[in-house]
Amino acid sequence: NRVNIPFEKRIELSTNSIAKQLFNIMATKKTNLCLSVDLTSSTKIIDLLEKVGEHICLVKTHIDIIEDFSDNFIMQLKQLGTKFNFLILEDRKFADIGNTVSLQYSKGIYKISEWADCVTAHSLSGEGILKALNTCTNTGSKGVFFLAEMSSEGNLITHEYTEATVRMAAKYPDLITGFVCQKKETFSNPGLIQLTPGVQLDSLKDDFGQVYNTPEKVVLENGADVVVVGRGIVASKNPEAQAAIYKDTLWKCYMKRVSG
Numbered sequence: 001n002r003v004n005i006p007f008e009k010r011i012e013l014s015t016n017s018i019a020k021q022l023f024n025i026m027a028t029k030k031t032n033l034c035l036s037v038d039l040t041s042s043t044k045i046i047d048l049l050e051k052v053g054e055h056i057c058l059v060k061t062h063i064d065i066i067e068d069f070s071d072n073f074i075m076q077l078k079q080l081g082t083k084f085n086f087l088i089l090e091d092r093k094f095a096d097i098g099n100t101v102s103l104q105y106s107k108g109i110y111k112i113s114e115w116a117d118c119v120t121a122h123s124l125s126g127e128g129i130l131k132a133l134n135t136c137t138n139t140g141s142k143g144v145f146f147l148a149e150m151s152s153e154g155n156l157i158t159h160e161y162t163e164a165t166v167r168m169a170a171k172y173p174d175l176i177t178g179f180v181c182q183k184k185e186t187f188s189n190p191g192l193i194q195l196t197p198g199v200q201l202d203s204l205k206d207d208f209g210q211v212y213n214t215p216e217k218v219v220l221e222n223g224a225d226v227v228v229v230g231r232g233i234v235a236s237k238n239p240e241a242q243a244a245i246y247k248d249t250l251w252k253c254y255m256k257r258v259s260g
């Protein structure tokens, strides 16, 4: 079972270079925490990452919510990634036809393909989306987290949709880093990474349908490899201390999972 295999061993089972890097970072830094920096000020994001960079393996951005976006911000973000050894995931949730996605991925103001190690994408529009992302990434080492399930209540993803998504991903072993999903049964390939959002220690939900689970539940029961925490850290009074708490709690759960 993939969830009982330690990250070190899963490195060689990966066929995507970003998955290999991420497994390696998690094993070395002993953290499976992904921070979702959902802030609208680039200086606040940089300040926050200076404080919590040591605790995270991955930072997840929504680049289109930033009000003072600049190329300089991207430069600083990349520098912090190098300094603290974390990767960058742009949670763009691409969903259009392949041709449009290839433009959204590499053009416009954000030029996501130039700086994001990996991106998220929906399977809704069909395989063309992976073909397009694959073509754009031919030159560098890039990855895609494919959306197989969502955390929000009432979302329209069915079991059949999830299964078809996993089958579609299997055709692109070089490109797929893993799945954004909620359950360990969703896929079995140990070379792929389960990224799970919807985690908070002090809250069960927000006002707009987000559903939160505990670290124990998502890592031990539901098979999460990398765990996304946003407001649990970002909106807390002391994000630095909170990041350390999430990191320790999540890593303990992972250790329990692979040793038991």
Ligand code: 5BU
Binding pocket: 036, 038, 062, 091, 147, 149, 150, 151, 152, 180, 197, 198, 199, 210, 228, 229, 230, 231, 232
């Ligand atoms: P939160 O503050 O921990 O609720 O933030 C969760 C983040 O994960 C936020 O950026 C969402 O866009 C993202 N997310 C999610 O919450 N649920 C999902 O199913 C997917 C992404 Br896919």
